[in-house]
Amino acid sequence: MKAEQKVKNELAQIEEEELLSWEALMKDRYLLSARQEQSQSMERRILDTAQKVSSIADLLEREGETSSAAMVKRLAQLEEQVSQSTKALQWIMDSLKSQGLTAKDTQSLTSDTADETPDSLDNTPEKGSSYHVNSRQFYYPDSKLTRFPVPEEKVPWKVSFSSYMPTYYTSKENEDHVDGSEPEALDNYRNPGGRTGIRGQGALSRLGPNLIVELVITRWRDSERSVLEYLATRGESQGTLVLPGGPVDSADHLPPRLKRKMGKELYETINANLSEGKKVFEGYVDDCRNTDNAWVEMTVLNIHLDRKSNVIVDINNMVLSSHGDLQWQEVSSKATLSPNQREWLRLVAALHNGKF
Numbered sequence: 001m002k003a004e005q006k007v008k009n010e011l012a013q014i015e016e017e018e019l020l021s022w023e024a025l026m027k028d029r030y031l032l033s034a035r036q037e038q039s040q041s042m043e044r045r046i047l048d049t050a051q052k053v054s055s056i057a058d059l060l061e062r063e064g065e066t067s068s069a070a071m072v073k074r075l076a077q078l079e080e081q082v083s084q085s086t087k088a089l090q091w092i093m094d095s096l097k098s099q100g101l102t103a104k105d106t107q108s109l110t111s112d113t114a115d116e117t118p119d120s121l122d123n124t125p126e127k128g129s130s131y132h133v134n135s136r137q138f139y140y141p142d143s144k145l146t147r148f149p150v151p152e153e154k155v156p157w158k159v160s161f162s163s164y165m166p167t168y169y170t171s172k173e174n175e176d177h178v179d180g181s182e183p184e185a186l187d188n189y190r191n192p193g194g195r196t197g198i199r200g201q202g203a204l205s206r207l208g209p210n211l212i213v214e215l216v217i218t219r220w221r222d223s224e225r226s227v228l229e230y231l232a233t234r235g236e237s238q239g240t241l242v243l244p245g246g247p248v249d250s251a252d253h254l255p256p257r258l259k260r261k262m263g264k265e266l267y268e269t270i271n272a273n274l275s276e277g278k279k280v281f282e283g284y285v286d287d288c289r290n291t292d293n294a295w296v297e298m299t300v301l302n303i304h305l306d307r308k309s310n311v312i313v314d315i316n317n318m319v320l321s322s323h324g325d326l327q328w329q330e331v332s333s334k335a336t337l338s339p340n341q342r343e344w345l346r347l348v349a350a351l352h353n354g355k356f
Helices: 002-040 042-063 069-098 184-188 258-262 264-272 310-321 339-351
Strands: 167-172 175-178 198-202 208-220 228-234 245-247 278-286 294-304 326-330
Touching: 042 069, 198 294, 208 339, 228 339, 258 264, 264 310, 278 339, 294 339, 310 326
Parallel strands: 167 198, 208 294
Antiparallel strands: 167 175, 208 228, 208 245, 228 326, 278 294
């Protein structure tokens, strides 16, 4: 009996040790899995990259290594990582929204953002307290210039940035003109969105605000008002569909370049009734062409037309003869437009109690 009891005690001890070993193994595997999941998290990658950019910027300011080619290259790589991660998250959010899944506090990432045509030039209206993103893209569009790196916390003008030395750049008649000096006139113009990493006029037509008007011309597809449609035009650069618009001297007039798309008679008719349009958005836009001294401001107008009006008849005739340059498209979250232009459609749909 004693021998039997001894064997049982030994077996119980062995089982207990095996149980403890198994629990320790499971614990290690769980912690390893949790660490891997955290390191692979998209949000964690963005946060880590942002912290690296901030740390490098602080080192630049303290040690004066602004001329280091290796440091500039490293910053370019980090910014590219942030841009790719932001685009991926924005795509995920857009996909969820298109399926009717939204979060209570969902905000647009940057701005913004990806998949935009050259006609919209990555314009994203500034929202809330976030700082512009497209205006700090490392490579300035249509040039070989790079911006001076500006971390998010250094964007506001009120924040000291002693090592900030942006390049002066102005593009005229498709020829790049770079000058190390800063004209006194620049002191009179300061980007309301903050620092951009480049000073001067850049690729924009003037110092200060550069006005752009975009139109959301809408109609109901049928008399039952089941589907709201908008007029899209073929972009001049890559041929993708965009909202009609362009630069203007005053928001009270249509962009002159639309006359070629619409025809003189239709252009003048809509221009005469422009004051009847409802303002959907007005303000500063996060545009990749922005500089410290020149920036884009946009006015978006909705012109809703009666299906039986003479203007609709004229537009329909233009659509038929335009060979696809003008098209009626359904107002929808799946519209193949830039993120900010889809936002204009959402606002217009809400204005008319239409589906989106």
